[in-house]
Amino acid sequence: MTTRLKKRFIAGATCPKCKSVDSIMLFKENDVEKIECVECHHIQSQVSDDVAKAAVEPQQVIGIFKP
Numbered sequence: 001m002t003t004r005l006k007k008r009f010i011a012g013a014t015c016p017k018c019k020s021v022d023s024i025m026l027f028k029e030n031d032v033e034k035i036e037c038v039e040c041h042h043i044q045s046q047v048s049d050d051v052a053k054a055a056v057e058p059q060q061v062i063g064i065f066k067p
């Protein structure tokens with residue numbers, strides 16, 4: 001299986017549309033960072049710095065908690 005788009009899940013991120021938690025992925029399309037909700041497929045560009053900072057590699061998600 002080949003992954004062309006690098007997608008990262010964002011720990012603790014909440015979808016602005018369906019309010020689902022831990023369903024947001026960050027990816028780059030044409031050098032523009034976008035987020036996509038895997039629950040409702042809401043896509044949003046212009047990712048905020050907070051979201052970008054919270055983005056982690058999938059294998060690092062375990063063990064990250066926000067107080």
Ligand SMILES: [Zn+2]
Binds near residue numbers: 041
């Ligand atoms: Zn959503």
